[in-house]
Amino acid sequence: MLASLGLLVALAGMLGAEETIARHTEDGRDVIRPIWSPDGTELAFARADQGGSAIWQYVMPMNPPGPPRRLTERTDPEYQGVFAPNGRRMLLTIVPRSGTQGNCDLALLDRETGELTVVVDDRGGRLSHQEWPTWAPDGERFAFSSTHEGNQEIYTSALSDSDLVRLTQSPGIDSHPAWSPRGDRIVFATDRWGNLELASIRPDGTDLTRLTDSPGLDDDPSVSPDGRHVAFVSNRDRRFAIYVLDLDHPDAPPLRVSQHSGRETMPTWTPDGRGVTFVSDRDGGMDVYTVDVSIIVDDGEG
Amino acid sequence: MLDLGATSGQTCRGPSRRAVLRIGSLGTLGLTLGDWLAMRSLAGPTPPESQAKAKAVIVLWLWGGPSHLDTFDPKPDAPLEYRGPFDSIATRVPGVRIGELLPGLADRADKFALIRSMHHESNDHGVAGTIALTGSIAGAINLGGATSAGALKPSTGAIVARLAERRPGALPPYVILGNPLHQGHKRVVGEGGGILGAAYDPFRVDYEPGVGPVLPDVHLPEGVAADRMAARWDLFESVAPSGADARSTAAMAEHYALARQLIASKDSLEALEIDREPERIRRAYGSHRFGRSCLIARRLVEAGLPFVQVNWSTHVEGPEDAGDGGWDMHDRYFAIMQDRHGWMFDTTLSALLDDLDARGLLETTLVVAVGEFGRTPKINDKAGRDHWNSCYSALLAGGGIRGGTVIGASDRRAEIPSEHPVHPADLSATILDLLGIGSAELTSIGLTPMGTPVQGLT
Numbered sequence: 229m230l231a232s233l234g235l236l237v238a239l240a241g242m243l244g245a246e247e248t249i250a251r252h253t254e255d256g257r258d259v260i261r262p263i264w265s266p267d268g269t270e271l272a273f274a275r276a277d278q279g280g281s282a283i284w285q286y287v288m289p290m291n292p293p294g295p296p297r298r299l300t301e302r303t304d305p306e307y308q309g310v311f312a313p314n315g316r317r318m319l320l321t322i323v324p325r326s327g328t329q330g331n332c333d334l335a336l337l338d339r340e341t342g343e344l345t346v347v348v349d350d351r352g353g354r355l356s357h358q359e360w361p362t363w364a365p366d367g368e369r370f371a372f373s374s375t376h377e378g379n380q381e382i383y384t385s386a387l388s389d390s391d392l393v394r395l396t397q398s399p400g401i402d403s404h405p406a407w408s409p410r411g412d413r414i415v416f417a418t419d420r421w422g423n424l425e426l427a428s429i430r431p432d433g434t435d436l437t438r439l440t441d442s443p444g445l446d447d448d449p450s451v452s453p454d455g456r457h458v459a460f461v462s463n464r465d466r467r468f469a470i471y472v473l474d475l476d477h478p479d480a481p482p483l484r485v486s487q488h489s490g491r492e493t494m495p496t497w498t499p500d501g502r503g504v505t506f507v508s509d510r511d512g513g514m515d516v517y518t519v520d521v522s523i524i525v526d527d528g529e530g
Numbered sequence: 531m532l533d534l535g536a537t538s539g540q541t542c543r544g545p546s547r548r549a550v551l552r553i554g555s556l557g558t559l560g561l562t563l564g565d566w567l568a569m570r571s572l573a574g575p576t577p578p579e580s581q582a583k584a585k586a587v588i589v590l591w592l593w594g595g596p597s598h599l600d601t602f603d604p605k606p607d608a609p610l611e612y613r614g615p616f617d618s619i620a621t622r623v624p625g626v627r628i629g630e631l632l633p634g635l636a637d638r639a640d641k642f643a644l645i646r647s648m649h650h651e652s653n654d655h656g657v658a659g660t661i662a663l664t665g666s667i668a669g670a671i672n673l674g675g676a677t678s679a680g681a682l683k684p685s686t687g688a689i690v691a692r693l694a695e696r697r698p699g700a701l702p703p704y705v706i707l708g709n710p711l712h713q714g715h716k717r718v719v720g721e722g723g724g725i726l727g728a729a730y731d732p733f734r735v736d737y738e739p740g741v742g743p744v745l746p747d748v749h750l751p752e753g754v755a756a757d758r759m760a761a762r763w764d765l766f767e768s769v770a771p772s773g774a775d776a777r778s779t780a781a782m783a784e785h786y787a788l789a790r791q792l793i794a795s796k797d798s799l800e801a802l803e804i805d806r807e808p809e810r811i812r813r814a815y816g817s818h819r820f821g822r823s824c825l826i827a828r829r830l831v832e833a834g835l836p837f838v839q840v841n842w843s844t845h846v847e848g849p850e851d852a853g854d855g856g857w858d859m860h861d862r863y864f865a866i867m868q869d870r871h872g873w874m875f876d877t878t879l880s881a882l883l884d885d886l887d888a889r890g891l892l893e894t895t896l897v898v899a900v901g902e903f904g905r906t907p908k909i910n911d912k913a914g915r916d917h918w919n920s921c922y923s924a925l926l927a928g929g930g931i932r933g934g935t936v937i938g939a940s941d942r943r944a945e946i947p948s949e950h951p952v953h954p955a956d957l958s959a960t961i962l963d964l965l966g967i968g969s970a971e972l973t974s975i976g977l978t979p980m981g982t983p984v985q986g987l988t
Binding site for chain 2: 256258260282304305323331332354355356357359375378379380399400401403419420422423424443444445447463466467468491493494512513
């Protein structure tokens with residue numbers, strides 16, 4: 229879809245050239261977790277309309293372009309929406325009622341009917357938060373983080389809120405899972421080795437593998453559509469910037485995709501795997517941008 | 531554009547003073563240094579040990595309680611369930627490390643001092659807020675509604691306001707950017723005059739992103755014009771009590787009178803018109819409410835106001851707050867710190883320090899950043915941190931503060947002070963001392979000095 233967005237191929241992070249960036253929003257309002265629809269025609273994100281009390285999920289048509297529109301009429305916060313592989317449904321993180329401390333549920337939204345169904349909640353126990361859902365490529369299961377057992381761990385679940393599987397067992401914080409489109413790995417952030425680093429694990433909870441080892445934090449992983457690369461945010465150079473890690477060459481240093489001095493975070497891949505979309509304050513507010521990373525994913529042939 | 535509600539611009543019955551507010555014209559706004567010195571001379575002789583180093587104070591009130599471990603007192607060697615996911619980073623000052631979410635402040639550590647041994651007696655937001663703002667638990671109201679014994683003491687800002695007094699036509703010397711503090715649905719006491727009286731309550735200004743500066747105490751409901759407000763005022767005057775309540779009524783009258791003047795004098799409110807600032811300055815502070823409020827605070831101080839407080843939020847919790855969301859993050863704490871609060875605080879405070887410094891104001895403007903308490907060193911079962919009054923940190927910059935200084939220390943898990951415990955009463959006494967307000971001045975207005983100025987900061 230990058231061509232339809234009018235992007236030019238550029239990778240200043242590697243070439244030192246002035247990057248060409250596509251800017252998707254211009255209102256400067258806080259944006260949370262942008263993510264593309266599978267067909268690349270829509271971009272979903274949450275936006276803070278009134279500070280913490282009104283963070284709502286939006287979908288913005290991209291082809292053809294149009295203004296962002298809300299998905300629900302809820303008054304309580306909702307965010308981290310992610311399209312199912314078929315594009316018809318979305319998983320959202322929702323705050324079920326205002327003023328509670330630590331209660332976030334996961335809900336399934338049928339975009340055709342508008343029906344919103346809670347699929348994972350605190351399971352009748354103490355208040356807990358379930359968040360940052362990510363779909364398995366077959367659309368049958370999803371992964372997320374939860375504190376319902378007293379520590380933030382990674383889980384997978386079927387849509388019926390049954391067959392809950394806990395993948396991680398660490399006294400630290402495990403968060404922000406990203407299910408590889410290949411289906412074989414789930415990448416996530418963890419502080420089990422000190423500060424936040426990236427790790428991956430099989431969907432059955434085996435074969436924990438450390439992916440990064442850097443000063444500063446590495447977080448918000450997103451796996452490319454071909455499963456070969458991970459885009460993530462890191463402040464290893466003291467500012468928050470987007471990097472891309474080559475899973476086929478895990479010892480190679482991650483590449484920074486932008487040289488801008490602004491704060492960049494929450495990366496996600498374009499559906500064609502040739503661009504990384506992220507949130508940046510480079511123009512003053514927090515807006516959504518895409519940078520072309522063909523030169524990385526094409527093994528330098530771009 | 532300043533929002534004064536829907537007004538007709540009419541003046542109302544009563545004194546026809548003009549609220550004159552001109553940037554760069556200190557004498558018309560409030561207090562000049564000459565006024566200040568004159569005021570102090572009226573208050574009594576200056577103790578020889580007390581020399582005013584600051585002419586103004588900006589308090590950044592981090593409502594809800596930021597974690598000291600993830601900001602100014604990191605514990606990288608503590609167990610995982612204490613230190614959390616954030617690393618510490620070196621600063622410009624050798625041997626001083628702060629949280630990795632504050633790289634801008636790390637680069638400016640030579641401009642500020644840290645107190646790492648703040649503590650007090652309550653972990654209830656309302657009570658802790660009162661203690662932190664007034665230095666005393668007296669009159670504090672907890673979440674359950676119970677009131678602590680004793681008369682409510684004035685806030686530090688109210689003491690300054692009392693000693694400064696106000697000239698006719700000038701903005702009050704004590705301004706808070708933000709609405710009254712709340713814990714849930716309960717209003718928190720301690721921002722105002724307390725036993726000094728409502729006359730020394732703060733004058734409130736707020737900034738609404740997308741709208742601009744607003745005056746909460748002046749804002750008129752849509753469709754209510756100034757003449758209708760005047761009618762309400764006339765009604766108020768007709769039923770005004772006398773005797774014991776007359777003083778508070780007089781204070782309310784003062785606020786109303788000022789509101790009328792402001793409504794009639796929109797053009798006089800230049801200090802609030804941040805659109806006059808260059809784009810690079812506005813961008814440096816940030817477009818969010820806290821950033822814009824800090825920019826207004828700088829303009830107010832530059833215009834001569836002696837005490838400005840910026841409330842980060844109205845409510846302690848994010849989902850309750852229509853602003854930037856408070857610091858009371860019992861859950862999802864680390865995500866919110868990383869995605870919002872950390873960088874917002876870092877970039878805005880860095881911009882404020884740079885801006886004051888560039889204008890030659892930092893030397894005489896004390897900047898204090900502090901909340902009502904810290905947060906539990908041990909991470910809770912919701913990936914968050916809870917209230918912790920036994921140990922927390924404060925930042926002080928400018929106004930005579932020696933940059934790069936660290937006062938006090940906490941133990942290895944940041945649970946209790948291990949050196950030089952500092953109570954909010956001591957912090958208040960420090961602020962007042964830097965302004966040249968000591969025991970003589972306090973007793974002259976009927977107050978009993980409570981704290982002791984912290985040594986080693988200047």
